[in-house]
Amino acid sequence: MSAHQHAEGQLPHEPERATLEGRNKVLGFWIFLGAEVVLFGTLFSAFVALRHQVLDGPHASELFELPMVFAATMILLTSSLMSVFAVQAMHRNKVKALIGWLFVTIILGLSFLGLEIYEFNNYVAEGHRMNTSAFSSSFYTLVGFHGAHVAFGVLWISLLIAQMFKKGLTVVTAPKIYLSMIYWHFIDVVWVFIFTVVYLMGKVG
Amino acid sequence: MDWLTTVDHKKIGILYLLAGFIFFLVGGLEAILIRIQLMKPMNDFVAADTFNELITMHGTTMIFLAAMPMLFALMNAVIPLQIGARDVAFPFLNALGFWTFFFGGLLLNISWFAGQVPDAGWTSYVPLAGPTYNGTHGVDYYVIGLQIAGIGTLLGGINFMATIINMRAPGMSFMRMPMFTWAIFITSVLIVFAFPVLTVGLVALMFDRLFQANFFEVGGGGNTVLWEHVFWVFGHPEVYILILPAFGVISEVVATFSRKRLFGYSSMVFALVLIAFLGFMVWAHHMFTTGLGPVANALFSIGTMLIAVPTGVKIFNWLFTLWGGSIRFTTANLFAIGFIPTFVLGGVTGVMLASAPADYQYHDSYFVVAHFHYVIVGGLILGIFAGLHYWWPKMFGRMLNEGLGKLTFWTFFIGFHLTFFVQHFLGLLGMPRRVWTYLPNQGFDTLNLISSIGAFLMGIGTIVFVLNVIITWAKPRNAAADAWEDGRSLEWTIPSPPPEYNFKQTPLVRGIDAWWKEKTEGNTAMTPAEPLGPIHMPSPSILPFIMSVGLFIAGFGFMYAHHWLAAGGILVTFVCMFFRSVYDDHGFHIDPEEEVQA
C-alpha cells in the first residue's frame, strides 16, 4: 500500500487507516462494539426487568442524588469532547497537542470514576448492597460494568500516552489512538442510557 | 512448542480439530454411558445424581467444546484459502481464541476430577442451578468454564467477520464468495450478537452464586424466567451458529461432486441472511410451557414456523444442484447426501414443535431429544464429517481411505437413525427427558433398548473414523492440489497442504467459482493480482497461551474464593496485554522465490 504523503509531515492523512492492519483493527473494533451494544443491552434488560424488586432496601427514587449524577454526566461528556480534539490533533500530526488532549481525557475519566466510587460508598452506607435485592444486584452490575469499562479505558489511554512519548505517532500507534477514542465515545453513549434509564427514570418512579 | 506459539490459521485449525474431536469422544463416551443406563427399566448402572451430571456435561461438552470447535477448525482451515488471503485479519486473536476455548473446556471437564460436576442440564435453569439448591461447586465449573470458552468464541466471531469483509482477494465481491464463506460470515455475525447475551447471563449467575446477588433468587426479588429468556435469546441463535456452517459445507461438497455450480446462489445467500434474522426472534419457542401467555406463544409459534421457508429454499437448491449433475459418491458426498433427508426429518419435527399447543405435549419429552439430535447429529455432525473428509487432503496433504470412510458413514448413519428415530415415539408415549431411569411396563422398554443399540453402532462408526485417521497418517503426503479434481474455489489452486503463506501471489478472482472458471477456460493457474515479492508474516507468540492460563487460574480463584489467586490470574492476563501493546510485532518476511530454490 503506497502511503499517501501529507503536506505537513511524514504521516498519511488518516494514519489509522493507512495500513491493512489499521483498517482491520478499525473494522474489528466496530464489530466488537456491536457485541458490546448487545452486552450492555442485556444488562439493561435485566435491570429493567428487576428494577422494582427492592424488597426492604431503598427504592431508586429515594436513593439517587441527581446533582451528583448530573456532575458525572457533564464530566464524561466533556471528556468525550476532549477525545475528539485528540483525534483532530492526531490528524494534524501534532503529537504534543495529542498527548495533552489525551491527558485531559483521562483526568476527566478519573474524576468520573472517583465520583462513582464515592456514590457507591454512599449507597452501601444506606444499606443498598450487591445482595440487598434484585434491584441492587442489577444496578451494581450494570453501572459497575460501565465503571469497569471507564477504568479500562483510563488504563488503556495512559498506556497509549506512554507509547506516544516513546514511539511517537506512526501508522502502528495511530490506529490504537483512534480505537481508544472510539471506545471512549462508546462509553459515553452507554452512559447516556444509564443516566436516562437508571437514574432519571428511577427518580421519576 | 511450535504449536503453543503458532498464529498460523492452518495450524490453529488443526489444534481446534484435535481438541474438538477429543471433546467429541468425551461427550460421546458420556452419551454411551447415558444410553447404557437407559437400556433397561430401573437400571442402576449409574446413580441418579451421576446421571444428571452426565447429561449436563454431555450436552455442554458436545455443543460448546466439540461441535463449535470442530466448526472453528473448518473455518480456520478453509476460509482464508477460499477468499485468497494469507491469513485471518487478527492472527494473534485467533490463537488467543483457541487457547481460551481450550482452557475453558479444560476447566469445565476438571469438574469430573474435583467430584463436583454441573448437574442442572446444559440449560442450567435456575433455581436448580442457583446457590440455594446447588450448594456444591458443580455449576461454578459450568459458569466459569463457559465464560472463558465463550471469550474465545466471541473473538473468533469478530475475527472471521473482519477477515471476510477486509481480506478478500481482488475481484472477489460479496456475491462471488463461495457459499461456505458466506455461511461462516453469517455464522460469525450470529456469534457476535448472540454470545454477549450468554456472557451477561453467566455473569449474573456467577454473581448470584459467588457474591450472593439476587438476579435469579426468588427470595431476594429475583426472577427465574429472566434466566430462561437470557439463555434462549442466546440459545436459539446458537443452534443456527451450529447448523449454518454445516449448510455451507454441504453447499460446497454437493456442488463439487456433482460437477455443477450451486443452484440458486443468490437465493441461498438470501436464505442464510433470513435464517439469521429470524433466528433472533423466536427464542421463546423453548418456553411455550413457561407460562408467557397466549399472545407470546402465538407470535413465537408463527415466527418459528417461518424459518422453515428459507431452510426449505436451501434444501431444494441442493437437490437441484444434484439434479442433472454427474454425481460421484465419495465419502464426503455420502455424508452430504445423508445430511439432506436426515436434516429435513429433524427440521420438520422442529416445525411440529413450533406449534405451541402441540408443544405442550412434546416439550421436555424425548420427542424434543429426537428433534435436536436429528438436526444436530444428523445435520451438523454429518456435515462436519462431510467437511472433514472433503478438506482432509487440503489440511493434511493425505487422502483419507475411502473404504473405511464409507464404513464410517454406514455404521454411523444407520446407528444414528436407530438411536434417535424411536425416541420420537418414546416422547409421544409419555417419556420425559432427563430421566435417569423409568419404571417398567410403560411401553418404553423395547424402544429404549433399540435406541441404546443404535448408540453403540455410532460409537463403532466413530472408532472406524479414528482408525482411518491413524492409517492415513502412515501414508505419504501425496494429495494433489486439486485433490478431488473437480474443485471449484480458490483453496484447490494451492498445494495440499498449503505453504505457510498460502498464496505466493494473491490471485485475481474473475467470477463466481473462481478456480472452476479458470479451468473451464483452459487455464492451469489463477491470474496473479500482484507481482511476486517478499511476503509479510506475523511472528508467533506465546502470549495467547499465557493469557489463557491466567484466566484459567483466575477461574479457580473465583470459584474457591481465593481472591489473591483470582487477582493474580487476571493480572497475568493484563500483563500479557500490556506486553502485546507495548512491543510491536513487526513480523518477518518470507521470500517465496528463495523458498523455491531452497
Place this chain on the structure above:
Amino acid sequence: MKRILPLLAGMALLLSACGRSDLSALDPQGPIAQRQYDLMKISISIMTLVVVVVFAICIYVLIKFRRRKGDKTIPKQVEGNHKLEIIWTVVPLILLLILGVPTIQSVFGMAKDYSKDKDAIQVKVTSHLYWWEFEYPQLGVTTAQELVVPTGKKISFELVSADVKHSFWIPSIGGKMDTNPGMSNRMYLEFPKEGVYRGKCAELCGPSHALMDFKAKSVSPASFDKWVAAMKAPAVMPADAHIAETFRSKCLACHAVGDQGTNGAPNLTGIGGRQTVAGILYNSDVVKDPQSEDKTVEENLKTWITNPQKVKPGNQMPSAADNQLTQDEIDGIAKYLAGYKLDY
C-alpha cells in the same frame, strides 16, 4: 430405500401401538389432549408430505444422475430457476398457513381462564422436591400425589412451585405447564372418563426428577363429593396408643391426616387407597394391572419409611433411623397407613 424403511416401520408402530392409554399422548382421554392430538395429526400429515417430496426427489436424483465410470463430461452449469424457486417458497408458506391457523386458535382456546367460573373445580398445584400437593381452595381440602377430580367439569389449575422449577404433565389428558417459584401459572383440563391417569414431572428438578410421578384420578361427581366429605372428616388415628403417639410426634410434624398435622410434606389422608406410595411404588393390592415386582401397600410403605433415600434419592424425608423408629414402630405405622382408606 434404507431411509424409507424405518419410516414405514415407524408409521406402522404409530398406528398399532400407541402405548398405555393412561399415559400416552397418542391415545387422548380428554378434550385438551384430543385437541393437541388433532394438531399433531395435521402437522404430521404436512410433514409427511414434505418428507415424501424431498425423499422422492432425492432418490430420483441419486439414481438418475450418478456418475458412470470414466465419465468426463461436464454437466450444464445451471444458475437457477425463478419459477421453481418461487414454487418452493410459496408452497411451504401455504403449508405453514394450514398449520398456523389451528395453532393460533388452540393457543387461545387452551388459555381460557376458568378461575372465576363457579362451575369449575379450582385446584392449586404446588410442586415440591419431589412430590405434588393439590389444594382445593373452594373445598378446603388438600391432598398429595393423587389428584382426585370429578368427571365432566372443568378443572382450573393454578400452578406454583415451592422450590425449583417442575412441570405438570398428564400426557393422556393434556399438558403441560411449568411450575415456577414465586409466580403462578394457570391452565385447565377436562376429564370426561373415569379412570386413573399417570402424571409426570417434565422439568429437570434434581436427582429424583425421574421418579416424581403422580396420579390423576377422575371419579363421578357423586363420588367426588363423597371423597371431599371423607377428606374433611376427622382423622382416623392408629388404634395402638404407642403407635398413635409415635405417628403424631414423628410423622405429623411434617405430614397431615384429616384435620391433624401440617402440610409441609404430602398429606397422607387415605393413603392406603392410593395407587402408589411416593408416586412410584405401585401397590399390587390397589392397581388394576400389577407387575410382578409390585408389592402391597403395606410392604411399600415399609420400604419407604425405612429408607426413603433408597427409593427417591435426594428427597427430603428423614429415614427411619434418623427418626429413631424401631422396627415395630415402622411396622405399626405402615399397617395403620395401609388400612387408611377413604370410602368414595
Place this chain on the structure above:
Amino acid sequence: MASNHSASEEQTRRHKVEGPQKHIVAFVLSLALTIIAFAAVAAGDINTNFTYFILVLMAIIQVFVQLAFWMHMKDRGHLFPIICIIAGVFVVCAMIITALFWVWW
C-alpha cells in the same frame, strides 16, 4: 477487492483537515439535551409517562448526535460499523421489550 478498492478511496479522500467547530456544536447540543432531560425530572410535577417520553427521546437524539459526529458514523466508509450497531440495537430492542412485558406478567 478490499485492498485495491481502498487504494482508490485513498486518492479521492478529502485533503482538508476538519476544524473543531462542528464538534463544539455537537457538544453544546449534547449538553442541551442532557440538561433538558435532567430538568424534566427535576421539575418533578409533569405527567410520568410524558417525562418518560421526553427522557427516551432526548437519549435517542443524543445518541444519534454522538454516533454521527464523534464516532464519525456519518463519514464515508462506515457502512459496516453502522450495520453492526443497528444489528446490536435490534437484538437489544427485542430483549428490552421482553423484559418489559413478559418477565413479570
